[in-house]
Amino acid sequence: MANPFLNPDIPSPCYVLDEARLKRNLELMERVQQDSGADIILALKGFAMWSAFPLVKQYLKGCTASSAWEAELAADTFGSEVHAYSPAYKAHDMDVILKHCNHISFNSLSQWQRYREQAAAAGVSVGIRINPEQPEADTELYDPSAPGSRLGILSSQLDGQDLSGIDGFHVHNLCECDSFALERTLQAVEAKFGQYLHQLKWINLGGGHLMTREGYDVDHLIAQLKRLRETYDVEVILEPGSAVAWQTGVLVSEVVDIVENAGQIAILDISATAHMPDVLEMPYRPVITDAGEPAEFAHNYRLGGNSCLAGDVVGEWSFKHPLTPGDRVIFEDMIHYTMVKTSFFNGVEHPSIGILREDGTFELVRQFNYEDFKSRLS
Ligand SMILES: Cc1ncc(COP(=O)(O)O)c(C=O)c1O
Numbered sequence: 001m002a003n004p005f006l007n008p009d010i011p012s013p014c015y016v017l018d019e020a021r022l023k024r025n026l027e028l029m030e031r032v033q034q035d036s037g038a039d040i041i042l043a044l045k046g047f048a049m050w051s052a053f054p055l056v057k058q059y060l061k062g063c064t065a066s067s068a069w070e071a072e073l074a075a076d077t078f079g080s081e082v083h084a085y086s087p088a089y090k091a092h093d094m095d096v097i098l099k100h101c102n103h104i105s106f107n108s109l110s111q112w113q114r115y116r117e118q119a120a121a122a123g124v125s126v127g128i129r130i131n132p133e134q135p136e137a138d139t140e141l142y143d144p145s146a147p148g149s150r151l152g153i154l155s156s157q158l159d160g161q162d163l164s165g166i167d168g169f170h171v172h173n174l175c176e177c178d179s180f181a182l183e184r185t186l187q188a189v190e191a192k193f194g195q196y197l198h199q200l201k202w203i204n205l206g207g208g209h210l211m212t213r214e215g216y217d218v219d220h221l222i223a224q225l226k227r228l229r230e231t232y233d234v235e236v237i238l239e240p241g242s243a244v245a246w247q248t249g250v251l252v253s254e255v256v257d258i259v260e261n262a263g264q265i266a267i268l269d270i271s272a273t274a275h276m277p278d279v280l281e282m283p284y285r286p287v288i289t290d291a292g293e294p295a296e297f298a299h300n301y302r303l304g305g306n307s308c309l310a311g312d313v314v315g316e317w318s319f320k321h322p323l324t325p326g327d328r329v330i331f332e333d334m335i336h337y338t339m340v341k342t343s344f345f346n347g348v349e350h351p352s353i354g355i356l357r358e359d360g361t362f363e364l365v366r367q368f369n370y371e372d373f374k375s376r377l378s
Pocket of ligand 1: 241
């Protein structure tokens with residue numbers, strides 16, 4: 001079958017969401033919710049493509065926001081439940097967040113003290129983020145339990161505190177992890193914070209549960225969630241971002257020129273730093289359709305972005321055929337943490353956003369132009 005992302009209706013560059021694959025992820029999440037009794041909400045920080053929310057809403061209970069603007073976007077485009085967590089809220093953030101949210105988690109006791117009355121008056125359920133000091137993420141950049149972390153309250157800091165008014169605990173400790181990392185996190189939470197858990201109405205287990213990755217032990221996850229819910233008679237909430245949009249689409253790009261320096265370099269109409277920053281930040285090597293490891297096929301290329309940054313290089317791949325200007329290069333799994341992180345750096349043309357519908361038709365939902373670029377600046 002022809003690759004649907006080579007559809008000539010798709011412009012380049014373009015992020016293309018595959019509706020059928022998103023639906024498959026959401027169906028799995030529905031099973032987790034039904035069998036475990038936990039609630040799953042979408043972390044907008046990872047996937048905020050609101051043109052897809054009519055579908056997401058059919059499966060997930062709501063959204064979680066990391067800021068006043070995300071809270072407003074959640075209320076505006078998703079509706080239903082809106083939760084919030086941010087490392088620190090400014091006074092003017094609170095007015096917006098309390099207007100749009102049903103749950104709020106504070107990162108410190110001082111933030112809770114500062115806003116507890118305002119939150120109570122707004123009728124918003126209040127929680128605090130705890131730090132289980134149980135490192136699980138492979139990359140320190142993404143590890144909330146890393147030594148010296150600013151994220152969450154340590155168990156020692158809760159000694160002697162009166163927690164009346166706190167409905168929930170928020171524990172975000174994972175990044176692209178399996179259910180066994182969750183099990184170890186829960187063991188750490190129970191060992192360090194067990195004395196408080198029976199008093200809670202809810203426990204939010206954050207994101208990082210990559211339940212839609214092939215090989216993830218979904219039944220083991222369900223067993224963990226069920227045990228937690230039943231042991232403490234508590235509502236259990238998960239707020240994944242990556243897992244919702246995992247492998248749900250691509251970034252279509254095009255070769256603009258080929259240059260030579262210690263090998264062949266293909267310059268593309270995208271930028272690693274502007275359009276796929278995790279490639280440089282995490283770092284992360286994407287899969288490219290019909291391309292292999294260096295030397296696997298006859299034609300090797302370093303793929304570079306179209307910005308002036310010397311390090312705007314995606315990596316090295318080999319292809320069966322020589323690349324020429326106009327050829328399409330398709331980066332797979334480019335929906336989560338891409339659109340939400342992009343910039344207009346260098347004024348490089350920003351990828352459009354489109355949806356490959358279940359019936360195979362392509363719908364262009366957003367194109368960017370000079371006015372969008374100009375309006376980010378002043
Ligand atoms: C507090 C919180 N919740 C949820 C998430 C979503 O995590 P993921 O996209 O890895 O599932 C993150 C990611 O950083 C987070 O910091």
